[in-house]
């Protein structure tokens with residue numbers, strides 16, 4: 001990708017949050033920006049801030065370190081098929097990432113993580129709303145999230161931002177699909 005493709009603040013609805021937005025709500029001083037390719041330092045910093053439990057929820061298994069192939073895949077952001085947004089704390093440290101990876105022309109898979117020290121402060125919701133805006137701009141109409149069935153937080157978070165279309169549980173894995181065409185609700189901006 002030639003440029004970082006930062007998106008100017010021309011929201012299609014007042015509720016949309018875009019990268020480079022101003023700090024707000026329960027997370028003052030936290031800003032969002034679109035991630036560019038090969039920003040492995042950001043990946044590593046966020047991964048280092050995840051507890052073993054958060055890594056388990058994010059990667060669906062014990063993940064003591066980011067292995068080469070996975071790390072390379074996560075760094076291969078192109079702003080179109082693979083979109084990522086990072087949250088940056090007041091001290092400039094990355095504290096969370098949300099990403100969409102296209103599964104086809106209209107569907108994209110969602111993954112998101114917030115470092116433990118910042119969980120429960122609205123960062124995940126902001127990241128999800130922001131990456132949803134970018135995904136919609138790229139023509140995706142549905143998000144697919146494969147989550148551990150025990151991951152109530154992620155399930156509640158997704159349902160609080162986008163309308164859920166389907167929920168399929170197969171043992172310890174649950175797949176949710178969400179409608180990306182719907183605008184993010186007003187309380188996302190709160």
Ligand SMILES: CC(C)(COP(=O)(O)OP(=O)(O)OC[C@H]1O[C@@H](n2cnc3c(N)ncnc32)[C@H](O)[C@@H]1OP(=O)(O)O)[C@@H](O)C(=O)NCCC(=O)NCCS
Nearest residue numbers: 054057058112113114119120121122123124125153156157
């Ligand atoms: C899931 C995760 C991304 C949520 O991020 P977060 O910044 O902690 O979430 P927020 O503070 O934005 O929460 C937004 C809403 O989600 C819901 N939510 C978040 N965590 C929750 C939990 N543990 N239990 C129930 N609801 C929860 C709440 O409705 C919350 O709104 P409220 O605080 O106004 O009630 C974060 O906890 C995380 O990184 N977990 C580990 C990795 C992971 O599970 N990733 C998802 C799999 S891809």
